[in-house]
Amino acid sequence: MQEDWLKRWQDGRIGFHRDSVHPLLVQHWSGLQVPEGNKVLVPLCGKTLDMRWLTEQHHPVLGIELSEQAIEQFVAEGDGEVTRYRQAGFGVSRQGSIELWCGDFFHFHIEQAAEIEAFYDRAALIALPEATRQRYAFHLAQLIPPGGKGLLITLTRRDAGGPPFHVDADEVQRLFAANFSITHLEDGECNADDGFKESCWALERRGPSPGHN
Numbered sequence: 001m002q003e004d005w006l007k008r009w010q011d012g013r014i015g016f017h018r019d020s021v022h023p024l025l026v027q028h029w030s031g032l033q034v035p036e037g038n039k040v041l042v043p044l045c046g047k048t049l050d051m052r053w054l055t056e057q058h059h060p061v062l063g064i065e066l067s068e069q070a071i072e073q074f075v076a077e078g079d080g081e082v083t084r085y086r087q088a089g090f091g092v093s094r095q096g097s098i099e100l101w102c103g104d105f106f107h108f109h110i111e112q113a114a115e116i117e118a119f120y121d122r123a124a125l126i127a128l129p130e131a132t133r134q135r136y137a138f139h140l141a142q143l144i145p146p147g148g149k150g151l152l153i154t155l156t157r158r159d160a161g162g163p164p165f166h167v168d169a170d171e172v173q174r175l176f177a178a179n180f181s182i183t184h185l186e187d188g189e190c191n192a193d194d195g196f197k198e199s200c201w202a203l204e205r206r207g208p209s210p211g212h213n
């Protein structure tokens with residue numbers, strides 16, 4: 001699966017990439033009331049421009065992406081000096097207040113996530129096959145502190161293909177309800193060509209349960 005993603009970047013088959021900021025992010029981020037200065041985790045970030053928009057809202061961003069090519073394209077398309085260093089087995093590229101960690105999201109652990117307070121997932125969960133989505137939801141919960149908030153954009157589709165994979169409201173509940181409170185924000189329009197329909201969710205990491213030490 002990881003090889004497939006690297007190959008996609010090599011071949012330029014990146015139809016998921018948008019050349020403008022995602023409208024659901026612009027519409028719903030402020031409603032989460034994430035304080036300025038809080039660092040936002042963007043798992044499976046590709047080279048999304050949404051990360052630049054988040055920095056314009058005064059959030060430092062930490063993106064994690066398998067493909068070095070994606071990261072190189074992102075920084076080349078941006079402004080400003082790039083600093084590169086290694087940390088915890090990842091190659092990190094920093095440009096302004098965006099740091100991009102090159103490697104497997106599942107190898108990024110809580111020790112590296114100390115400053116993360118929020119997250120943004122567009123086309124990360126839905127990029128993963130069913131068996132990996134449970135692991136993703138659990139891993140994400142380990143990285144977000146109690147009270148931390150995030151915006152999640154999922155997708156449903158008429159057929160059974162993927163990626164992007166079909167993730168419906170029941171699955172969002174199944175995956176996240178144990179660790180997050182979930183608010184459904186909006187369903188987008190169904191695209192007449194491919195039958196894809198996006199949905200947007202606000203998640204808030206639950207605190208430790210009463211009596212839990």
Ligand SMILES: C[S@@+](CC[C@H](N)C(=O)[O-])C[C@H]1O[C@@H](n2cnc3c(N)ncnc32)[C@H](O)[C@@H]1O
Pocket residue numbers: 002005006016017018043044045046047048064065066067070103104105106122123124127163
């Ligand atoms: C569908 S794309 C979405 C990218 C971005 N979120 C966007 O909205 O444009 C999924 C991305 O996740 C990356 N990826 C897949 N599996 C990964 C993993 N285990 N760790 C880090 N990145 C991964 C792929 O290389 C690809 O760039």
